[in-house]
Amino acid sequence: MNLEKERLYLYDTTLRDGQQTQGVQFSTAEKVQIAQALDQLGVDYIEGGWPGANPTDSAFFEQLPKTRAVFTAFGMTKRAGRSAANDDVLAAVVNAGTPTVCLVGKTHDFHVTEALGIALEDNIEVISTSIAHLVSLGREAIFDAEHFFDGFKANPAYAIASLKAAFDAGARWIVLCDTNGGALPLEVAHAVSEVIQSGIPGDRLGIHTHNDTENAVANTLAAVDAGVRHIQGTLNGLGERCGNANLTTLIPTLLLKEPYASKYEIGVSREALAGLTKTSRLLDDILNRVPARQAPYVGASAFAHKAGLHASAILKNPTTYEHIDPSSVGNRRIVPMSNQAGQSNLRRRLAEAGLDVDRDNPALARILDIIKEREAEGYSYDTAQASFELLARRELGLLPTFFEVKRYKVTVERRKNKYNKMVSLSEAVVVVKIDGVKHLSVSESLDESGLDRGPVNALAKALIKDLGQYQDTVQDIRLVDFKVRITQGGTEAVTRVVIDSEDSTGRRWSTVGVSANIVDASFEALLDAMNWKLVQDSTADVS
Numbered sequence: 449m450n451l452e453k454e455r456l457y458l459y460d461t462t463l464r465d466g467q468q469t470q471g472v473q474f475s476t477a478e479k480v481q482i483a484q485a486l487d488q489l490g491v492d493y494i495e496g497g498w499p500g501a502n503p504t505d506s507a508f509f510e511q512l513p514k515t516r517a518v519f520t521a522f523g524m525t526k527r528a529g530r531s532a533a534n535d536d537v538l539a540a541v542v543n544a545g546t547p548t549v550c551l552v553g554k555t556h557d558f559h560v561t562e563a564l565g566i567a568l569e570d571n572i573e574v575i576s577t578s579i580a581h582l583v584s585l586g587r588e589a590i591f592d593a594e595h596f597f598d599g600f601k602a603n604p605a606y607a608i609a610s611l612k613a614a615f616d617a618g619a620r621w622i623v624l625c626d627t628n629g630g631a632l633p634l635e636v637a638h639a640v641s642e643v644i645q646s647g648i649p650g651d652r653l654g655i656h657t658h659n660d661t662e663n664a665v666a667n668t669l670a671a672v673d674a675g676v677r678h679i680q681g682t683l684n685g686l687g688e689r690c691g692n693a694n695l696t697t698l699i700p701t702l703l704l705k706e707p708y709a710s711k712y713e714i715g716v717s718r719e720a721l722a723g724l725t726k727t728s729r730l731l732d733d734i735l736n737r738v739p740a741r742q743a744p745y746v747g748a749s750a751f752a753h754k755a756g757l758h759a760s761a762i763l764k765n766p767t768t769y770e771h772i773d774p775s776s777v778g779n780r781r782i783v784p785m786s787n788q789a790g791q792s793n794l795r796r797r798l799a800e801a802g803l804d805v806d807r808d809n810p811a812l813a814r815i816l817d818i819i820k821e822r823e824a825e826g827y828s829y830d831t832a833q834a835s836f837e838l839l840a841r842r843e844l845g846l847l848p849t850f851f852e853v854k855r856y857k858v859t860v861e862r863r864k865n866k867y868n869k870m871v872s873l874s875e876a877v878v879v880v881k882i883d884g885v886k887h888l889s890v891s892e893s894l895d896e897s898g899l900d901r902g903p904v905n906a907l908a909k910a911l912i913k914d915l916g917q918y919q920d921t922v923q924d925i926r927l928v929d930f931k932v933r934i935t936q937g938g939t940e941a942v943t944r945v946v947i948d949s950e951d952s953t954g955r956r957w958s959t960v961g962v963s964a965n966i967v968d969a970s971f972e973a974l975l976d977a978m979n980w981k982l983v984q985d986s987t988a989d990v991s
Contacts, residue, residue, distance in 0.1 A: 751770055873900055
């Protein structure tokens, strides 16, 4: 540890507070996977859930993986009118066996009298007794001061008295919670300062914010500036309503931005930070969500430069339009191609694809003309980098022909199954020619449960099913997103399909297809996805 820097402690609550996101429910295996990724990243605490609240959380605490990070069980203070030792809800949390326990308690007088229906002094006793019980059992106690900032505005004396009850009882951390997410940075800084002046030092204080005003990260940083040394948040800002403070934004900010980089030390190293984007996308994969393109630091568009002027400057010096090196967080620079593109964008993008093209190469002008023509037809190379690269390689004479599609057919049948229920069945037939030999593949689009996944899925399965010597290369391709847009209405409607693909290495790429027929557009994007993968992984001579 650097003795010249103060230590900030990172507390992740993805597995508990993050699971309160609408539509999110982790399995036990997924919780283990996320916990291991968080540990590799370097967080200090992992809040695993609420033991006894549901079977998944209880099962997770029974098989906690070995980690450097400290696992924390979450629960609530004891109920009024019974002792801490005889409260079954509190007992379930204690019996999880974690070295640290976080208990949530009321600090807003309104919630004490209205929600709990008890006297204010009784709530103080509940907090003090519950924390003291944990300490007597040798556990590190964390007090989650629910609704603190609202309570501080309504009755500051009582809100602080609630914190002192936990502090005097031996809580290691007193976490100030913006439960409703309505606080603003100046309010947070003021409240934290008042708490510290009351006698609770900053190295015993934490911050837990919600993002209902898009200020969760700003409020967290304001709290750190004011003195707190314990930071709570979630991966990708997961959480109920508008989410929690986003650790994938906070971590690189603390490591790379001043004054935080010079003043503080966190458990995440610069080396581990390079895995941040991968960790962020792992969570999205588990949730079957498309990663937010414009997410700070880790989004696919976080370092995208579309304007020709920007791309030209980036080519000379990346710091002209980038606040950090994308690789420091495991991300990469993108110079999208569109009808706004100039030769600076084009040569930069080609260089990133490993193609060093002279300024006077006549193919450059042809590529720009084709892009402009095709975007007028409905294509969008701004969002389909892989398709752009294939187009450029073709014009440069650097695109090998791996296989040729001779024909394909898709059928969709609606019929009753053996249970007399109407179901759909999609089937695709694809014929390709490789080295003069035709290969025919037939595939149905059924998942493991027997449900039909549609004609595009059937096409993808048939195309991958038999590609001869290229089979092993394309076998691990997985379609992770499928976007359809009608670019021109009426009877001459044109459909644009953008497909996001991923392989077993975690590499992602986007391809585009356009046609009046949605199946044709989809198949064009699929073909580009296969060919781009083959280009990247093939050892064929393309010179």
